[in-house]
Amino acid sequence: MRQPITDLIHHPYAPPASFAAPQPGIHKASTVFFADVAAMRARDWKTKAGYTYGLHGTPTTFTLEERLATLEGGTECLLAPSGLAALALVAFALLKTGDEVLLPDNAYGPNKALTTGELANFGITHRMYDAMDPADLAAKLSDRTRLVWVEAPGSVTMECPDLPALVERCRARGIVTALDNTWGAGLAFAPFDFNGSGQGVDISVQALTKYPSGGGDVLMGSVVTRDERLHRALKLTHLRMGFGVGANDVETLLRSLPSIALRYDAHDRSARMLARWLAGREEIAQVLHPALEESPGHAHWRTLCGGGAGPDAGRAAGLFSVVFDERYGAAQIDRFCDSLKLFRLGYSWGGPVSLVVPYDIGLMRDATVARWPYKGALVRFSTGLEATNDLRDDLDQALAAL
Ligand SMILES: *Cc1c(COP(=O)(O)O)cnc(C)c1O
Numbered sequence: 001m002r003q004p005i006t007d008l009i010h011h012p013y014a015p016p017a018s019f020a021a022p023q024p025g026i027h028k029a030s031t032v033f034f035a036d037v038a039a040m041r042a043r044d045w046k047t048k049a050g051y052t053y054g055l056h057g058t059p060t061t062f063t064l065e066e067r068l069a070t071l072e073g074g075t076e077c078l079l080a081p082s083g084l085a086a087l088a089l090v091a092f093a094l095l096k097t098g099d100e101v102l103l104p105d106n107a108y109g110p111n112k113a114l115t116t117g118e119l120a121n122f123g124i125t126h127r128m129y130d131a132m133d134p135a136d137l138a139a140k141l142s143d144r145t146r147l148v149w150v151e152a153p154g155s156v157t158m159e160c161p162d163l164p165a166l167v168e169r170c171r172a173r174g175i176v177t178a179l180d181n182t183w184g185a186g187l188a189f190a191p192f193d194f195n196g197s198g199q200g201v202d203i204s205v206q207a208l209t210k211y212p213s214g215g216g217d218v219l220m221g222s223v224v225t226r227d228e229r230l231h232r233a234l235k236l237t238h239l240r241m242g243f244g245v246g247a248n249d250v251e252t253l254l255r256s257l258p259s260i261a262l263r264y265d266a267h268d269r270s271a272r273m274l275a276r277w278l279a280g281r282e283e284i285a286q287v288l289h290p291a292l293e294e295s296p297g298h299a300h301w302r303t304l305c306g307g308g309a310g311p312d313a314g315r316a317a318g319l320f321s322v323v324f325d326e327r328y329g330a331a332q333i334d335r336f337c338d339s340l341k342l343f344r345l346g347y348s349w350g351g352p353v354s355l356v357v358p359y360d361i362g363l364m365r366d367a368t369v370a371r372w373p374y375k376g377a378l379v380r381f382s383t384g385l386e387a388t389n390d391l392r393d394d395l396d397q398a399l400a401a402l
Contacts, residue, residue: 023251023254023255024059024060024063024254025059025060026060026247026248026250026251027058027059027060027247028054028058028060028247028248029051029054029058029247030053030054030055031053031054032051032052032053032054032058045057045239046232046235046236048062054244055239055242055244056239058247060247060250060251060254061079061245061247061250063254064077064079064250064253064254064257065077065078065079065222067254067257068186068206068208068212068222068224068257069224071186071187071257071260072181072186072190072191072192072204072206072224073186073190073191073192073193073200073226074191074192074204074224074225074226075225075226075228075231076224076225076226076228076231077222077223077224077225078222078223078231078234078235078238078243079208079220079221079222079243079245079250080220080221080222080223080238080243080245081219081220081221081243081244081245082207082209082219082220082221083182083205083206083207083208083209083210083219083220083221084110084111084114084207084221085221085243086205086206086207086221086222086223087108087110087111087114087180087205087221088114088118089221089223089234089237089238089241089243090147090178090203090205090223090234091114091115091119091124091147092237092241093233093234093236093237093238094146094147094176094178094233095119095122095124095146095147096122096124097122097123097124098123098124098144099124099125099144099145099146099147100124100125100126100127100142100144100145100146101115101119101124101125101126101145101146101147101148101149102126102127102128102129102137102140102141102145102147102148102149103115103126103127103128103129103149104128104129104130104131104149104150104151104154104161105128105129105130105131105154105365106131106151106153106154106155106156106157106159106364106365107128107149107151107154107155107180108151108155108180108182109155109156109364111149111180112128125144127140131150131151131154131159131161131166132159132161132162132296132297134161134162134165134166134168134169137166137169137170138169141169141170141173141175145173145175146175146176147175147176147177147178148166148170148175148176148177148178149177149178149179149180150163150166150167150177150178150179150180150201151179151180151183152179152183152184152189152300152301152304153183153290153297153301156321156359156361156364156378156380157288157296157321157361157364157372157378158288158289158290158295158296158319158320158321159288159290159295159296159297160290160295160296160297160298160300160301160304161297161300162297162300162303163179163189163194163300163304164194164195164197164199164304167194167199167200167201168199171199176202176203176230177201177202177203178201178202178203178204178205179191179201179203179204179205180205180206181204181205181206182205182206182207182210183317183319184305184317185206185210185211185212185260185264185317186204186206187211187260187261187264187315188264188304188305188314188315188316188317189304189305189306189315191204191224192204192226194304195303195304195306202225202227202230203223203224203225203230203234204223204224204225205221205222205223205224206221206222206224207220207221208220208221208222208253209221209348209350210348210349210350211260211263211264211267211317211350212253212256212257212260212350213252213253213256213350213351214256214259214260214263214350214351214352215252215256215351215352216348216350216351216352216353217252217351218249218252218253219249220245220249220250220253263385264315264317264318265315266318266385267317267318267350267383267384267385268291268315268316268317268318269312269388270318270383270385270386270388270391271289271316271317271318271319271320271381271383272289272291272292272311272312272316273388273392274320274381274383274388274391274392274395275287275289275291275292275320275322276292276311277392277395278322278395279292279294281399282325283324283325283328283399283402284322284323284324284325285323285324285325285326285374285376286322286323286374286376287320287321287322287323288320288321288322288323288378289316289319289320289321290305290316291305291314291316292320301314301316302314317349318349318382318383318384319349319380319381319382319383320380320381320383321359321378321379321380321381322378322379322381323374323376323377323378324336324376324377324378324379325376326374326375326376328376328377328402330377332402333358333377333379334358335401335402336379336398336399336401336402337356337358337379337398339397339398339401340356340394340395340398341394341397342354342386342390342391342394343355343356343381343391343394343395343398344356345357348382349382350382351384352384352385352386353384353386354381354382354383354384354386354391355381355382355384356379356380356381356382357379357380358377358378358379358380359378359379359380360378361374361378
């Protein structure tokens with residue numbers, strides 16, 4: 001007689017397969033069973049044709065991958081444990097000793113740190129280019145250039161580049177382009193099809209940590225392509241590096257993804273109103289938001305993100321920076337940030353709570369490329385989902401504390 005504990009573990013009951021509900025079922029596994037030895041030997045972890053091991057994909061991770069590929073207009077997607085891990089995955093898959101990678105001067109900071117740290121240790125060199133000058137990029141491409149990162153707009157300083165022009169310079173030389181598409185989130189523009197031209201980047205990376213999650217509670221990244229050969233290279237590196245993601249986190253993403261467009265547009269509306277209000281304040285020297293006319297690269301944003309006539313046309317993330325008048329010293333800027341009550345001090349963005357971060361641009365810009373033209377301190381705001389008037393009142397009282 002078998003003991004009940006054995007029957008408990010090898011239970012014969014299987015629920016009927018007909019269950020249907022708004023959210024997909026969540027599958028958690030490291031181990032995946034095979035029907036027989038032949039099936040085990042015939043396992044194929046290179047495609048989504050079957051399952052081999054939790055690290056190589058489950059129904060849950062495949063479902064999120066397919067939805068993200070659809071959102072961005074790609075065909076293939078891989079998940080990574082964070083946005084930064086997704087950026088690293090691209091670098092590790094495509095670069096080897098002796099190769100060179102190019103980054104925009106205003107790239108996401110940790111991507112620069114990975115490049116000057118681990119990649120440099122592996123004998124992979126890099127150059128920074130001026131994102132606002134496609135000729136500067138073209139001049140820096142060489143026979144050793146294997147990968148060019150692009151970002152629209154630039155992190156923190158928010159200049160929108162002529163993205164199609166940058167990509168075209170690389171395509172002309174057969175060099176792979178990878179976009180950090182966290183700001184656009186697959187909503188502001190189509191990364192693989194700029195303005196319906198059929199032209200786009202080769203790889204689009206997102207920090208799902210931001211708008212796709214929308215909660216400030218999950219770290220994850222994605223790498224989307226529509227090139228089978230590129231995807232295969234990325235997939236092999238993904239397997240060998242062991243970039244697994246947890247099913248509970250994927251479940252959170254599957255739950256929040258359907259509302260991403262509504263949330264994105266709400267963040268956008270609120271941010272534009274606050275950015276315009278701040279632009280009218282005498283304490284502020286410059287507002288950096290690509291949808292504002294006076295912001296660097298505004299015309300490129302308008303072309304890329306469908307910004308037709310009217311102040312609310314086109315799409316933009318709820319993110320902007322301001323440069324304070326240079327008469328305010330560091331201590332006053334710190335006091336301003338400390339005085340904010342609804343805007344909390346914290347990194348990242350895309351969640352319900354508005355955030356603020358003071359940045360030192362002198363430490364962020366590569367001195368060999370474009371000179372930063374402003375003297376005042378820079379503060380970046382991420383607009384959450386609070387009522388816009390309450391956020392404006394919060395900014396108002398903190399400006400008074402200057
Ligand atoms: C946040 C962010 C990342 C990295 O995402 P994590 O999940 O925090 O690692 C990458 N690129 C951009 C532009 C980001 O804002």
